[in-house]
Amino acid sequence: MKPRRSTVCLRIFTKFWLFSIALGSVIPAQAAGSGPLSFNAEVQLGRRSNNPSTPFLRLAPDERLFAVWTEDDKRTAPPIEETAAVHQHQAKMKMMPSPMRVALLASSADGGRTWTRPRQVNAAVEAIEGEEGGPRLALGKNNQAYVVWSVPNEKGDKTRANIRFAMEDGKGGFTPGRTLNEIKDTARFPIIETMPDDSLLIGWIDRRVDNPTPRSLYLKRLSAKGEQLTSSYKVGDGLCECCRLGIAFADAGKTVYMADRQVSEQQIRNHALRKSTDGGKTFGQPVEISDDGWQVSACPHSGPTIGRDGRGYLHVTWFTLGHSEKEAGIYYSVSKDGGQHFAPRQLVQANTAPEILHTTLAVAADGTVYLAWENLDEQNRAQIFTRSLAPDGQTWSPIQQISHSTANATRPMLALSKKRLHVAWTETEGETSWVSMRTAALDK
């Protein structure tokens, strides 16, 4: 029997309505102002012939943009003879590449277009660690730069390393680097932040207790003049041995948030947030950010980043494989209650290929979150991608690819001012590397 036209119309309307609901549930709304950013052309930092890598960006109180990165240390001329021939497979080596690297610092007063001549931070010849454990930079109220970095032990073992510190000496150079960890060969993955009182909070992953394997979180305080205010002290346990730390402040420095990748007895590597309400002296029990369930006994080498907005919301991004490769990707979550609870994770971008990715974020006062990470393109090359999340916590901008590497662009770092978003990263191709940076003007 032929259905009546009105019945057909009703059916179509009903299906359309249901379809709309279904479609609406998977397509997030897009608010005005969350479109793609317009990035300027790439700027390269450092001397290309010296293989720059591992940039870290910071904005000074006077709005200058600072960058620290590492380059080959040309003071160590490679030996010509076959000193490296420790076994048959390495015999007859004519030139031995040096692992020695220098940390360089430069600043830009015009939003990253032009840079001051790079200044060498470390006077000693040392094999500064890069990648996940690269140098970090903080700036004091008077725009004074402080730098921390990690060096391997005397045998060259990066996993048994030491944290070094230097600061601008007021004469155009840097103070001699000094080691901060009191127990030798136990510290890696340093971070440094200027506290609101202008003192310095330095953290690292510590292995002074070498068994059980999960590492400890240690902090140390220095004055603005670099004087030691405290010895290093433990504030947490159970850390993954090879993933960098995240940190954020609130309440004029009374509240300190730290995020790290944990490792359980079952080798599950979820992330946790620790909160201190006494300026970093003591921390409460860690709160799990997301139960991702990634069980891996290998090295992720990919830590979280946290940031806090003007409303007090905490924003976190991280990489996980989840329970299976199908879940692998960059994730984001937010806590609106000061780190007591986190919203269910949101997928920022799924892995396009089997690869551990690295992500970071920067948070504007109004709650806009800018993220940058790497993922593989259609040619299986790692590229840098960005997108932003509007203050409503739901409206994502389109994903933008901002690098066009011929090999691999990895480990982006961000700096955010009221006017601009800066993204820097390392590109590697074979045995060469360089540092690229792009800047987007923000129309707010």
Place this chain on the structure above:
Amino acid sequence: MGLDENRGTRQMKRGGSQITRYRLVLSAVASIMGLMAGLNGSAVTWAQHEHTTPAAAPAIGAQAADFELKLLDGKSVRLEQLRGKPVVINFFASWCDPCRDEMPLINEIATGGDKGGYQVIGIAVEDTRAAVLQFSEEAKLAFPIGLDLNSIVKRAYRIFGPPATFFIDAQGTVRDIVLGPVTRERVRQGLKKSGVL
């Protein structure tokens, strides 16, 4: 063609026409919605949230993916050229704790390679030649080390973080995989599966 058949045909046509019209309406609605979503960028967002189906992982019983890598000493190694004897591939990095922890064991198996008729190859991932060379000297590594500086082999073998060890038989078939650090027992099992013991 009989009447019923004609009717049936007509009904089918009518039914088909209704379905077609219905589909057209839905398609149009979907297109309009898609267009609206696309105009403000959400369609892009949606598409980019989709997980792509990963390429098949190197599975036990499958042929090991061939590769050619430059070694620390400047020579090259190609997996296919080693066909005819079992091969143990160990993915590692100089910065990786468990890699360093397991390296004495990997070194130990490597030194037994000549006698056992197998070959151990190290593949350094996410590393630099200088750092790997230093590690090699420090740990007195006794096997050839390929430099996967562009992460091509790592991706082909789907390594989500070193260390990882693959045991391949003389015919080039993957016989065992250990993702994470190996133990002496797992090495023994892997070698046995690949036809060494």
